[in-house]
């Protein structure tokens with residue numbers, strides 16, 4: 001059975017812009033987030049409080065976040081890797097944070113300069129303090145299907161880290177196919193195994209990158225399993241600077257087009273969203289890779 005409603009977790013301003021060669025001006029980012037909200041998105045990941053040298057594209061988090069203060073009724077989660085990041089986020093009044101773990105050692109090292117267990121130890125006080133502050137905590141889990149250094153990732157390895165994040169107190173998980181190699185049967189196998197190990201589908205979101213053009217098929221497989229939180233990025237922006245083979249996320253327009261066809265409510269105005277991605281593509285100086293954006297805008 002497909003869910004009646006899908007919550008889209010929009011990641012264009014974070015996952016999208018973290019991967020751009022050029023640094024987008026803060027005012028443009030603020031306008032981007034406002035336009036996404038006007039298009040009807042209600043969960044818009046705003047930025048990351050990571051080390052500015054690791055992700056210079058998002059080094060303006062302190063300037064950007066307060067510019068979004070007028071967005072009532074819009075959840076604005078931010079990425080936080082450690083207590084230093086949490087301090088910065090809480091100081092600005094953020095009340096939805098996300099930690100980001102890896103299912104593989106190679107990516108934990110590349111992205112966090114830690115082993116998997118060291119990064120879990122780094123997140124523990126972050127999650128505990130955030131929960132004590134009554135913040136909502138998302139736990140990203142990267143490389144759930146394949147890893148650029150290690151190849152296919154065994155399901156049990158993913159389940160171990162997923163359970164650790166839930167046991168730590170994360171309110172929800174986001175299963176990342178960071179390099180976009182997943183296929184639908186693999187998605188359903190992982191979801192079934194997580195359920196088997198006590199992680200309910202209601203606590204699971206999916207985060208697909210579209211490298212092999214499978215993001216939408218994988219999303220449908222997850223919806224058929226009962227998943228109702230789907231990450232996507234406007235115009236298909238995205239990637240990860242610490243995983244070279246990662247391309248853009250599932251485009252929000254492609255997702256909304258499919259969900260509309262399935263009669264699933266999202267609250268998103270596809271025309272306004274497409275116009276936003278066309279405008280952003282203009283800012284970035286290249287066309288959106290989203291097929292739906294191209295079809296609807298004759299780009």
Ligand code: HMG
Pocket residue numbers: 015018048049050051052054055079081082084085086088100111112113140141142143175176177178207239240241242
């Ligand atoms: P490190 O070099 O090990 O840092 O990096 P450290 O803990 O040794 O600290 C070194 C210095 O950095 C210290 O300063 C800290 O205060 C400072 P010093 O005492 O030397 O003057 N520092 C900070 N400054 C500001 N903000 C902070 C911060 N933390 C430390 N938060 C670290 C470790 C985790 C910081 C680093 O590896 C990092 O920032 N990594 C972030 C990488 C990243 O953002 N990647 C992209 C997001 S993940 C993703 O895209 C995947 C996802 O989309 C899902 C998917 O697709 O799979 C979510």
Ligand code: MG
Pocket residue numbers: 015176178207238239240249
């Ligand atoms: Mg990602």
